[in-house]
Amino acid sequence: MKDPPVRGFIRYSNYFLKMNKSSFTFAAVKQRDDKKIAQIFSATLKLVAEKGVAGITMRQVAKEAGLATGTVYIYFTDKNKLLNQLYASCRASSVSAYFSGYEDSLAFKSGFRIVWDNILQHRMENFEESVFLEQCFHSPFITASTREMSRQLLQPLFKLIEKGKHEKFLKDLDTVMLLIFMVGSITEVIKYVKYHQKKITIGMIQEAFGVCWDGLAR
Secondary structure (H helix, E strand, C coil), X not given: CCCCCCCCEEEECCEEEEEXXXXXXXXXXXXXXXXXXXXXXXXXXXXXXXXXXXXXXXXXXXXXXXCCHHHHHHHCCCHHHHHHHHHHHXXXXXXXXXXXXXXXXXXXXXXXXXXXXXXXXXXXXXXXXXXXXXXXXXXXXXXXXXXXXXXXXXXHHHHHHHHHHHCCCECCCCHHHHHHHHHHHHHHHHHHHHHCCCXXXXXXXXXXXXXXXXXXXX
């Protein structure tokens, strides 16, 4: 996908040339480097898991990513911009993973189990991302527009719960409360396994799902 044109510049190789009245000068505007952004995101997730959202700095992120601090600022003008873009990226990728293999035509409990298992697997495999999302959810760093975007991305989960209520599989309670219980049951199992260095077993997964389903079902 091509980068959009930049007013006052023309592209030359991986750079843009700034147009003056009678000459061109090299400008420090480079094309987006997805590899560097991935390094920055990965470093941020690691640091947040270790220090918390409030405890990290752009300099620390740069050092962890193996980049110059100035390079980080090329992509993100400040810490808030970095956190909000990372939050949006994590939310989008996680919801996509949650519904892998799910079909709306499936019997409700079967479809619900697929989503439940996907959430568990994704959060186990991406624990630092899960910690980041949880810490940022109520933090002052995340803007109202990012929260609204997150709410829109989570619509498939809301629709899943609404479907269960409509088909009378789930309790007729507030949808947000049911979703909190569903995701919370998964999160606590993962924390127990990760923080106590336990090996998760099929039996443990079955028990956790049973407790979740019994708590939500009519």
